[in-house]
Amino acid sequence: MKQLERLSFLDASFLALESPVTHMHVGSVAIFESSGDEMSINRFRQFISSRLHLVNRYRQKLAWIPLEKYPVWIDDEDFNLDFHIRHTSLPGPGTEQQLRDLAGRLMAQPLDRTKPLWEFWLVDGLPGNRFALISKIHHSMIDGISSVDLMAVMYGFGPESDPGQPEPWQPAPTPTGAELAAGDLGRRLRTTLDRVRTRPERTEETVANLVHKASAVGASLTSGWLRKGEPTPLNQPIGPNRRFSWTTMALDDVKAVKNNLGGSLNDVVLTTVAGAVRSFLQDHRDTDVSDMEYRIMAPVSVRPTNQRGNLGNQVAMWLVDLPISDPDPRSRYQKVAAATQKLKSTDQALGASTIVQMSSGTPGTLLSLGARLAAGRRPFAATVTNVPGPQFPVFMLDAQLVHQYPLVPLWQNQAYGLALFSYNGELTWGVNGEWDLLPDIEEFVGCIENAFDDLSALGST
Numbered sequence: 001m002k003q004l005e006r007l008s009f010l011d012a013s014f015l016a017l018e019s020p021v022t023h024m025h026v027g028s029v030a031i032f033e034s035s036g037d038e039m040s041i042n043r044f045r046q047f048i049s050s051r052l053h054l055v056n057r058y059r060q061k062l063a064w065i066p067l068e069k070y071p072v073w074i075d076d077e078d079f080n081l082d083f084h085i086r087h088t089s090l091p092g093p094g095t096e097q098q099l100r101d102l103a104g105r106l107m108a109q110p111l112d113r114t115k116p117l118w119e120f121w122l123v124d125g126l127p128g129n130r131f132a133l134i135s136k137i138h139h140s141m142i143d144g145i146s147s148v149d150l151m152a153v154m155y156g157f158g159p160e161s162d163p164g165q166p167e168p169w170q171p172a173p174t175p176t177g178a179e180l181a182a183g184d185l186g187r188r189l190r191t192t193l194d195r196v197r198t199r200p201e202r203t204e205e206t207v208a209n210l211v212h213k214a215s216a217v218g219a220s221l222t223s224g225w226l227r228k229g230e231p232t233p234l235n236q237p238i239g240p241n242r243r244f245s246w247t248t249m250a251l252d253d254v255k256a257v258k259n260n261l262g263g264s265l266n267d268v269v270l271t272t273v274a275g276a277v278r279s280f281l282q283d284h285r286d287t288d289v290s291d292m293e294y295r296i297m298a299p300v301s302v303r304p305t306n307q308r309g310n311l312g313n314q315v316a317m318w319l320v321d322l323p324i325s326d327p328d329p330r331s332r333y334q335k336v337a338a339a340t341q342k343l344k345s346t347d348q349a350l351g352a353s354t355i356v357q358m359s360s361g362t363p364g365t366l367l368s369l370g371a372r373l374a375a376g377r378r379p380f381a382a383t384v385t386n387v388p389g390p391q392f393p394v395f396m397l398d399a400q401l402v403h404q405y406p407l408v409p410l411w412q413n414q415a416y417g418l419a420l421f422s423y424n425g426e427l428t429w430g431v432n433g434e435w436d437l438l439p440d441i442e443e444f445v446g447c448i449e450n451a452f453d454d455l456s457a458l459g460s461t
Contacts, residue, residue: 007070025138025139026409029134032399035399036159059116084120089123090126094125151390251422257455297382321339323335382414391424405430431444
């Protein structure tokens, strides 16, 4: 029997967090401009089929170890590419707003857990030679950095006309419940033996590493994970339906603010979010923010460079207090920069990832219970994730990627989530909004744009 591949603790937690109203898939809307043959659905399916051997996870589905109820990946003997690659068209005139509306409806639908956890929608009907690709991939399969690496599989450095031919694939037989249990027992024995064989001596360097990790864990725990977030109009019970919108900024403009004010590009992003939330709550929700604590979660990649290209999640989570009570954009920026510098100096990404490692091996039933309890406590108000992409044009066959707008899932009681992606000189913002709590999502996007303009208008420090 093929050796079972268990989901990591973090990957499994995204399954445990999912509910009828919290869909744990990430996604994107990518817009392409074709200079050659039409991207028909049959041509697109052939193109994806020719690359599936490079990403075997896309032909695998979930199975559950008996008693423990912990998930593993197994080959899908009934894999059918037609189920995962779908085709639709926008009605005339094929506007971006119609594309946003379509993306919101598709993102509101959960993925089928009896099949591999992904969907691609090829969308016709945009003006000119453009088409869109809407992707949905379960967060248990992928994180932001590994999704960028998948672009190396799907995208090329120049236009091509040949979609390629599929490689032969023979799925491993579906294991029985007894085989799943026996395979996991064998894994546990191998892990125990490996630990005994490779147990390091307690050198001074090892002790120093343990002390550093302990310090980082302590800093991470005291950063807000044990405190429930303050209630706001944007942190209320949510339903299953979604709206999706986006905006685009020139990457050079964002870098100019960073160079002008110091700090990092991520400081510019987080301060922009702080200003946007402040103005939106005040102007569109009639909320007094003068004494409000507002904490966001920002995923940070801890993926080693030698594991680029592997699927699965290798991220840690920063908690950042955004100073939305501060009316001055320069002061807000200075406070955000100081907060992120502290997170770096105390190595809280290491602390958060260590906590996850310490939780590995938790039985599936306890993992599910713990994940639901943690989500209900909501120690942060929203997710803000920023993923760097290639700074040069990439192509899917003979179509150039023009824009890509990312989507991050919503947690319980969160009206929005922000995902950013930098590509070919631009920084795109994808805004995933809850249908009822954020009916004015375009006004929220406008607040993001205005908050960035406020930072751009500041003189040098």
